[in-house]
């Protein structure tokens with residue numbers, strides 16, 4: 001059994017790394033936003049080295065659903081914090097965690113890890129403006145294809 005446990009400890013993480021890099025690069029580049037049948041503006045954010053995408057544009061006064069998928073065990077992604085909304089959410093690794101809210105406050109609101117190293121921006125625009133996602137590039141990711 002010792003051998004199997006060792007394999008779990010050692011080998012299982014390497015496949016994940018490849019998977020999360022591929023996923024993170026694909027999703028982080030493009031991102032997705034859509035309005036579901038329930039009227040929610042839905043955005044997927046993959047966490048792998050950073051938030052991907054890291055700039056989420058949503059419309060004020062309409063419900064938002066952000067689905068975080070943490071594809072790593074880095075301490076930086078254990079929590080996501082929207083300090084402007086007084087919100088802190090734990091993010092278990094390799095699971096989806098959904099954050100639903102609605103806000104009438106327009107503006108740019110930071111979301112971060114506990115240390116402020118991972119940083120994203122939630123942009124709330126007036127309802128007549130367009131929602132979407134973007135990835136900002138800081139040039140420090142080192143993960144470009």
Ligand SMILES: [Cu+2]
Nearest residue numbers: 076113115117
């Ligand atoms: Cu951190």
